Amino acid sequence: MKQNNKIPYYYILAKKLDLTGYLENFSHFLARIKPPHIEGDTQRHITILESLESIEFTPPPPILPLQHHLTHLKKKGFLHKIDIFEWVKLWRYFLYLKELKCEGAFKIWLDKIIFPDSILEIEKQFSDNGDFKQGIYPELDSYKAILENAKKDKQKSLYVALHQESLRPFLVDSQLHFIDDEETLLLRAGFNAVLSGEICSRSNSGFFYVIPNSLSKQRHKIQEIQQHIAHLEYRILSNLSSTLNKHLPFLGFIDRAFDYFDQLQARIHFAKNKNYEFLAPSQTQQIILHSFSHPALNNPRPISIDFSKSILLITGVNAGGKTMLLKSILSAAFLARYLLPLPLNATKSTIGHFKNIEAILDDPQDVKNDISTFAGRMLHFSQLFGAKNQYMLIGVDEIELGTDSDEAASLFKVILERLLKHKNKIILTTHHKRLAALMSKNPSLELIAALYDEKNRMPTFSFLQGTIGKSYAFETALRYNIPADIVQEARKIYGEDKEKLGELIEKSAKLELILHQKEQQLNEEIHKVQKQRELLKNEIEQQHLDYKKRIFDLEKQYFEAINLAKKAAKETEIANIHQGINNANKILQKLKYDEQNQQVEQNLQWNVGENVKTQKHKGTILAIKGNNAVVELESGLKMHIPLVDLKKNQIQKPKSTARVSLELQKKHRVGGVSLDLHGLRHDEAIEKLDEFLSNALVAGFDEVLVYHGIGTGRLSFIVKEFLKTHPKVQSFSDAPPQMGGFGAKIVKL
Incomplete structure (x- = not known):
């Protein structure tokens, strides 16, 4: 499409997509206003953005555009103090960044900025308020001190004149007023009878701002001192400008680097402020949005859509959000193209890379140029054909607007198929089913319907993929208070067959919705099962590791006991032999005791009344005392049996009447x-x-x-x-x- 030379095309597109408010909010985070486009390798920008996100840093101060300064310096021009201080602010910010602890791609980029020593010397000469620091230029400091004293003397003289007894009747107030950087007295008419002075101005009330003639000598002295200071500063600034002229390549480089960093930092702070996420364009042409909300909407309902095919046809209820869905998809692609943060779940979303984004949304009718709605649409479509117009994302709202729907459906079918051959991706909205029917056999087509709540008689602003939506024209008319008899008569004219077709379409949409809901429930159940399966797998692996560790610890302690016994066997003294054997026995007994306790705690949770068995006996637990159970055997005998020797007995046999x-x-x-x-x-x-x-x-x-x-x-x-x-x-x-x-x-x- 041809771009307006005065207005950038990105701004025209943003306006069509209702993104002007978004761009205005984003511009508040920039140190100086600039287009959102970042030149260069997108993947490199993303890498630097990711490394910069982890760093806490202060945003840069507002800095004026400096390109005209460079042009002036190239012509051997002279920069004023305020101009040079703008450069100083820029340099100081980069010096601040270099002091931060940073890593990765951002550090590599920052390390390439190396300041010349003479530039650093200029930076050191300025204070934070943009004036020269004291001690750098002694002669200038001396004249500034003289000027300060002269101003104080002048102010004292003014106070003396202000407090003259004869002047009191003519004083409007007892304040000193600044008029054109001069301190004056505010007097009533007739003051010249007691005071000679120069009238500078008059107030809204008719009073006079007066400078006493007695201060003329002091004023002249101050002016002379100021001229000396201006002359000294001119010489200093001329030398500084000459130095800057020698470093024009560096100044151009650092100015571009600041603009680049400004783009990145604004995106990061804007994303954090709005809780948005970054999503870089991928090399595919897929558009998968998860929980995306158009930034222009208040309290929006997030949308999730899979637009992996080449053409998306949106049908359904009037005022049900079809146009906003179209704008949302185009907006997501627009923001991703410029690496601007989006309100969506970036980890589950994908947006392809498109050479251009075209939005055919408005009514192109123009009376002055004698262009009808349909003619304007044809003109717009004609500009989309050509060898260069490939890999575009095209959005068209109400594609059949302005002409007979059946004729337009046939025409647009051919147009759309031709555009698809050029590997373009297309989003359409329409109320007419004819085009959907013609395109339905195309495997590249994806259908989506805006849903309607019949019970409450209003759109739901939600969408269902894979079906054609009904327009609900009659229901919408009733909702906006069109008389019921008019709607009823229209239904008759519309015809029973077409009404039944609409009902079939509606039922199909409902079935699709039910199927979609069941699919979601099934996916959730599958996810739960998979999660439990993973947990069980991890638990089994952990138990296996614990088992191996336990075996290792037992083997280690058994070997320790055996070594002690072997060592004791080699002893000659009986006491040493006994002591070694006892130590080995202690280890073995402790192992046996620990093993029994561990088995009881981990595996055996017995209850009174449970049927149990050992290797030789079967019975019922009567009581549990510590690690032992009182078991009544089938013979009637009661025994104390360790819990570790018990196993569950699933089949209970009748007790024997014999008692021993x-x-x-x-x-x-x-x-x-x-x-x-x-x-x-x-x-x-x-x-x-x-x-x-x-x-x-x-x-x-x-x-x-x-x-x-x-x-x-x-x-x-x-x-x-x-x-x-x-x-x-x-x-x-x-x-x-x-x-x-x-x-x-x-x-x-």
């Missing part, structure tokens, strides 16, 4: 409540004692008797050390004289 006494069962299993260790070697004695205590615990004994004899005392010592470390031994003591005395131990379990 607890005492007989215990004796049969344990062989008594006493153990004689006389004559055994130390390792045999410990093995027998360990087995005896285990059987006694299973049998439910609370107290047993162990004979070890007196002898040399070694067996007695080993027995006592073992009993101290056994986890199930509550206490032990020497037996009474009649039961063995010091040669036996009573052990409480």
Whole structure:
């Protein structure tokens, strides 16, 4: 399309898409106004944007355009102090950026900006208010001090004149007034009888602003000093301008670099302010929008649409948002093209790269040029053909506007197919089904319908892909208070067949909507199942790792116990042998105890009344005490059994009526409540004692008797050390004289 030489085409397009407000808001974040386009490699811009997003920095101050300064310097011109200070502000901002901690693509770009020493010297000469710093030019500082004193003397003289007794009747107020940078007195008429002075101006009330003649000498002195200062500053600024002239390439480079950075920083701060996201154009021609809202809408309903095909045909209810959907898709492509932040979910969205965006939205009728609506549309379409007009995104609102719908449908079918051959992407809105019917066989066509709420008789401003929408012209007429009899008569004229066709289209849309909703529900369920599956997979992997770690720890501790036993076997002293064996036994007992507790805590959650079984018995849990359970066996016997030895019994067999006494069962299993260790070697004695205590615990004994004899005392010592470390031994003591005395131990379990 031809562009207006006065108005940039991007602005014309933005106006058509209702994006002028967006661009105005964005411009407030720029240090100086400029078009939104960023020249260069888009991917490079995105990379720098991403690295810049992670840095906290202050936006640049407002800086005037400096291109005319460069032109002036090229002609050996002279820059004023205020002009040079604009450059100083620009330099200082880049020096500030260089002090920040930054990485990535932005740091690489920033490191390429290297300041000449003479430029840095100029920057150091200016204060924050744009004046020369004191101490740089002593002669200038001296004249400024003299000027300041002269102004103070003049002000004192004014105050003396202000407080003259004879002048008081003529004073309007007791203030000093600045008129054309001169301090004056505000006096009534007749003041010249007591004061000679020069009238500078008159107030709205008819009073006079007067400079007393007595100050003329001081005024002249001040003017002379100011001329000296101006002459000195002219010499200084001439030298500075001459220095700048030597660095014109650098000045041009730094000015362009500032414009580039200004574009990036404005986008970042604008995105953070609006909570928008960046989406760079992709190399495909897909347009997938997720939760996009047009920036011009208040409280918009976000849209999600998959426009992967070449042509999108939007049909449906009047005033249902078809045009705004068209503008939204074009707007998203427009903003992505200029790397401007968008109100959407960028991670789930994709926007292709298009050479140009064309919006045919307005009625092109022009009385002056004798162009009708349809003729204007034809003129617009004719400009879209040509070898250069490829890879465009074209949006057309009410494509059949201005002529017979059936004829236009046939014509536009051919036009659209020709445009598609040039690899263009097209979005259309229409109320006529004829074009949809003609294009329906084209695999590149995607249908979308604006939905209508029949219950409330109003559009829903939501859309459904894959179907043709009904226009609801009659319903819309009723909604806007057209008499019902008129609408009814129109329905008759419209014809029953076409009305039925409309109903079929409507039912199809409803079925599509139901199918879409069920598909969403199914996708949500699949997502939940996949998530649970992933969690279970992670849990299994973690348990596998924990199991491996546990095995490793057990093997390590077992090897430690074995090494201690081997070391003890090599000892020559009996006491050292006993001590080594005891240490090894402690490790083994601790491992056994920890393993039992871990199994109980992790795997066995038993309840009273549950049916259980061991290797030899089956029964029911009567009570749980610590890590043991009181189990009533099928024979009627009650036993204390460790929880780790129990398994669930799914099939419950009827209890036997035969009952056996607890005492007989215990004796049969344990062989008594006493153990004689006389004559055994130390390792045999410990093995027998360990087995005896285990059987006694299973049998439910609370107290047993162990004979070890007196002898040399070694067996007695080993027995006592073992009993101290056994986890199930509550206490032990020497037996009474009649039961063995010091040669036996009573052990409480």
